[in-house]
Amino acid sequence: xxxxxxxxxxxxxxxxxxxxxxxxxxxxxxxxxxxxxxxxxxxxxxxxxxxxxxxxxxxxxxxxxxxxxxxxxxxxxxxxxxxxxxxxxxxxxxxxxxxxxxxxxxxxxxxxxxxxxxxxxxxxxxxxxxxxxxxxxxxxxxxxx
Amino acid sequence: xxxxxxxxxxxxxxxxxxxxxxxxxxxxxxxxxxxxxxxxxxxxxxxxxxxxxxxxxxxxxxxxxxxxxxxxxxxxxxxxxxxxxxxxxxxxxxxxxxxxxxxxxxxxxxxxx
Ligand SMILES: Nc1ncnc2c1ncn2[C@@H]1O[C@H](COP(=O)(O)OP(=O)(O)OP(=O)(O)O)[C@@H](O)[C@H]1O
Ligand SMILES: [Mg+2]
Numbered sequence: 001x002x003x004x005x006x007x008x009x010x011x012x013x014x015x016x017x018x019x020x021x022x023x024x025x026x027x028x029x030x031x032x033x034x035x036x037x038x039x040x041x042x043x044x045x046x047x048x049x050x051x052x053x054x055x056x057x058x059x060x061x062x063x064x065x066x067x068x069x070x071x072x073x074x075x076x077x078x079x080x081x082x083x084x085x086x087x088x089x090x091x092x093x094x095x096x097x098x099x100x101x102x103x104x105x106x107x108x109x110x111x112x113x114x115x116x117x118x119x120x121x122x123x124x125x126x127x128x129x130x131x132x133x134x135x136x137x138x139x140x141x142x143x144x145x
Numbered sequence: 146x147x148x149x150x151x152x153x154x155x156x157x158x159x160x161x162x163x164x165x166x167x168x169x170x171x172x173x174x175x176x177x178x179x180x181x182x183x184x185x186x187x188x189x190x191x192x193x194x195x196x197x198x199x200x201x202x203x204x205x206x207x208x209x210x211x212x213x214x215x216x217x218x219x220x221x222x223x224x225x226x227x228x229x230x231x232x233x234x235x236x237x238x239x240x241x242x243x244x245x246x247x248x249x250x251x252x253x254x255x256x257x258x
């Protein structure tokens with residue numbers, strides 16, 4: 001592993017751009033794999049970033065995903081430009097979804113995305129302002145044995 | 146078990162990436178909800194679904210699934226085919242409904258693992 005280095009980068013996400021679904025999280029996953037990071041850590045980072053990416057694409061006009069990989073952890077910050085989440089606790093509830101029908105027809109909207117992020121990360125912070133957008137930041141520890 | 150054996154035993158139609166039928170199948174997962182597949186499928190699983198949208202390729206690639214079987218003779222979207230070909234992900238089609246198909250996969254020895 002490139003243990004001494006910190007690697008950073010950013011991906012831009014466009015709302016309703018279903019042709020590029022998963023591109024950002026797949027690239028992040030490939031970077032982590034190339035660094036030789038433990039498979040289970042890579043899997044968790046890929047799941048969390050994919051769910052965050054999907055939510056930006058489905059619910060917002062645009063956003064970006066920044067990542068920072070240090071020897072200790074993977075930190076991902078995903079920001080979007082709205083519409084914001086009114087009740088974050090409610091949104092975090094398993095099964096809660098406001099996905100419209102055409103989104104559900106594509107297989108989204110089980111209300112499992114945010115809970116999936118929570119389950120696969122060591123830290124998760126979400127802040128949101130109606131009309132302004134949502135920022136979620138999560139950390140996955142890279143364990144050292 | 147290799148994907149090719151599933152294709153032969155169940156007369157699946159191979160829509161994409163025929164050169165990757167040598168992939169090993171570790172087990173199977175059935176769901177039409179993408180977040181469910183993301184949460185619960187395992188690396189190398191074959192995924193049984195009726196979803197035909199290109200998002201299924203993104204999910205399968207993310208989770209390193211061995212392939213996707215579409216049930217009920219569903220036709221994958223053109224973008225799905227292109228994306229799957231680019232990613233080397235086999236998409237297979239069965240005329241059977243999910244219940245019947247999964248029963249046969251189980252009989253062939255596949256488990257949810
Ligand atoms: N970035 C966001 N901006 C605005 N609302 C959001 C955003 N992310 C999530 N939400 C709201 O939170 C709800 C729950 O999100 P979550 O990802 O858990 O489930 P989902 O996207 O509805 O379904 P799934 O992720 O299982 O396909 C969404 O239905 C939506 O109302
Ligand atoms: Mg979601």
